[in-house]
Amino acid sequence: MLESAAPISLPHLATPELSLVVPSYNERANIAPLVAAVGAALGDIAWEILIVDDDSPDRTWEEVGRIAMTDPRVRCLRRVGRRGLASAVIEGAMAANGAVIAVMDADFQHDETILPAMYAAIAAGADVAVGTRYALGGGTGEWDERRVRMSSFATRIARALIGNRTTDPMSGFFMARRDVFAASIYNLSNQGFKILLDLLASYPGKLKVVDVPYTFRNRRAGDSKISPMVIAEFAFLLIEKLSRGLVSPRFVLFALVGGLGLIVHLLVLSALIGLKLNFLPAQVAALLVAIVFNYAVNNEFTYRDRRLTGMDFVGGLVVFAIICSIGAIANIGVANLAVEEHASWSIAGVAGAVMSAVFNFGGTSSLVWGRRRWRSAS
Ligand SMILES: Nc1nc2c(ncn2[C@@H]2O[C@H](COP(=O)(O)OP(=O)(O)O)[C@@H](O)[C@H]2O)c(=O)[nH]1
Ligand SMILES: [Mg+2]
Structure with missing residues (x-):
């Protein structure tokens, strides 16, 4: 009792x-x-x-x-x-x-x-x-x-x-x-x-x-x-x-990092061509460097609060690269469509870039940095 x-x-x-x-x-x-x-x-x-x-x-x-x-x-x-x-x-x-x-x-x-x-x-x-x-x-x-x-x-x-x-x-x-x-x-x-x-x-x-x-x-x-x-x-x-919530700060950062990534891509490409590499392997190498650069910078800044480390970092990079490759296809598709609709090449180019930025942002924010991980953040 x-x-x-x-x-x-x-x-x-x-x-x-x-x-x-x-x-x-x-x-x-x-x-x-x-x-x-x-x-x-x-x-x-x-x-x-x-x-x-x-x-x-x-x-x-x-x-x-x-x-x-x-x-x-x-x-x-x-x-x-x-x-x-x-x-x-x-x-x-x-x-x-x-x-x-x-x-x-x-x-x-x-x-x-x-x-x-x-x-x-x-x-x-x-x-x-x-x-x-x-x-x-x-x-x-x-x-x-x-x-x-x-x-x-x-x-x-x-x-x-x-x-x-x-x-x-x-x-x-x-x-x-x-x-x-x-x-x-x-x-x-x-x-x-x-x-x-x-x-x-x-x-x-x-x-x-x-x-x-x-x-x-x-x-x-x-x-x-x-x-x-x-x-x-x-x-x-x-x-x-x-902008009354229309423009998300994360998207602005993501797009800025994308712009920086383009500069990195062109720098690596011109350096490799300067080293007498053929265009195709030089372009592939420059693309890989740009993808890793974009991923690392976004992980460090844009998604600082959900930063991936260790094996999560590696897994995230693979998913990021896959999504960005699909984004590149979407980019080309939209730009091509714009050209067919008689848009100038510059407008078509911008339309393609916006398309892939939105696609990559949407895809990676949920599939790379969206999954909850129960680990200590330091
Ligand atoms: N929960 C939480 N608290 C934070 C974070 N960053 C800062 N703080 C707290 O917010 C308060 C202000 O931060 P502090 O570093 O002093 O900023 P400062 O006064 O501008 O130098 C302190 O009580 C911090 O401990 C965070 O990421 N998470
Ligand atoms: Mg303080």
Whole structure:
């Protein structure tokens, strides 16, 4: 017979009013201090914190799990085989229980002591509260001049896109009611770092936005994951939003890589012909080099979040080459049809190239990089 157990006392079981969504990648040392700092800052507001960790090699998720054992307000979403800040934030927001959701970094660069002021702004009727570095009372802290210039340039472009609704549309620190996220969810881009900008551009109605100033701090521990790719992703987010979703950033990258591949092809071809090789073997060799080049560059950049490694890389290359060969046949077919319809050779050539770009993109995005793989992404 079961003995009647002593009542379990579970602390902090109030329904959260505020859910903090914190994307993390290699932030192990920051988690415990972050939870403590958030708790101290929020006082009476019932909160939960969702750390969305992309299977960090430093096992950040393990540290979150350890803290969650004694504090059910702390939750871990461990994503395996995927990378990406924006998609992590979106998934965290969808799993949140609070009526209000805050997005915040794990590295202490965002000042958690303004969370109550942001929450008060929402309670007073704002839809979105933005932690801003660019309003009176805020600042970019110890950034060097180049980073300040780059950031303020990007901010100006972003404000041109969404209007003067906030002084800091590029902020990674903001709060919004959960229904604001829910109403925008199908329009949000899964790529990139600029989720607030995306949210403001995607929401189907008018949003009341309030700025709350703070000073950006230095990272507490660990390294920044910002890279040139992040800047490219910003440009692609703009393209996607300005074209109202018609042009996918991935397709733009894929087509650009294709253009580069053509240049590589011609360079190799001219070098081999210079070495007195016959045209046909030279052309075949140049084609093979171009295919491997396109595949490797797309794997590294266009599909960075689903990058293939090891044997998957080799298998992907074979499928990629097969699809591109079929794409080449489609290219010739369409160009030939255009010529028969009396199009000029240049228009026919472009039609063929567009045809194979679309075909190759469609085929490889699902058959090469579309299959889910359960492995650690690092
Ligand atoms: N889940 C997840 N979090 C990420 C990823 N990249 C960055 N982060 C987190 O996003 C926040 C901001 O990243 P950080 O590298 O500090 O960017 P920076 O502040 O612009 O240098 C930090 O909490 C990171 O741990 C990612 O690919 N996946
Ligand atoms: Mg940071």
